[in-house]
Amino acid sequence: MKPQSMLFTIYGEYVRHYGSEIWIGSLTKLMGEFGLSEPAVRAAISRMLRQGWLESRKVGNRSFYSVSERGKKRLEEAAARIYKVESSAWDGKWCMVSYNIPEERRALRDQLRKELGYMGFGMLTTSTWISPNNLREAIQELTETQEITEYVEVFAAEHVGLRDPKQLVQKCWNIDEINAKYKEFIDSYQAEYEELEERIREKKEVPDSLCFVNKTKLVHQYRKFLFIDPDLPQELLPELWLGKEADKLFQNYYQLLNPGAVRFFETVYEAAPV
Structure with a gap:
């Protein structure tokens, strides 16, 4: 198990229910239950700080780490999907995302594709992705955060052929x-x-x-x-x-x-x- 991935699990499953902040000593002891060493835990925490998932503060000579606003949002999204309730009947609509991001911003394009996959979108063509779930607001927030709104369009679409919807699913996932x-x-x-x-x-x-x-x-x-x-x-x-x-x-x-x-x-x- 990768330390950073396990830290996400610890924060998402426990720490976020206790004010989202924890002493480094407690974290290393919890992670030690999985055979992870203190240097490995500290290195993972440093990466998460650099990536904007965690924030730190000192109280005396002790370090405490809390989930950033960005991290809280990701953990809440994950929890909503893990502990999901039964969804209502599908309305037959598809959320379609189309983008045309310049080559000089290729890193952002790659990140967008990764985020679309995480959200549950399937790739219909190289720059067109679809989902049967209404994710328009999530896409809007994502594109605004990445400052790529001008390159992305979102549609509420109806599939009228030429293949069965389940065949479309097989194509995209x-x-x-x-x-x-x-x-x-x-x-x-x-x-x-x-x-x-x-x-x-x-x-x-x-x-x-x-x-x-x-x-x-x-x-x-x-x-x-x-x-x-x-x-x-x-x-x-x-x-x-x-x-x-x-x-x-x-x-x-x-x-x-x-x-x-x-x-x-x-x-x-x-x-x-x-």
């Missing part, structure tokens, strides 16, 4: 690969979940530290689907779609682990004095 990743997730965690469920049913002791490690790993792994699953409506999903089964497993296992995980976090967590 690798559904088979996403399904395979969901199968890997289920195969990795089903037995682990059932074993813990049995231990709890038999009233056997389950250490809080184990709950913390397993829950954090669970969220860490499931969070990866944010980068590959476009969150398609039911009407566009294939008959064999393992996303629902994986989500149910995630939610059930999460509920078993969460109380102990939070208790362990609270024994380690230290915020800055008021």
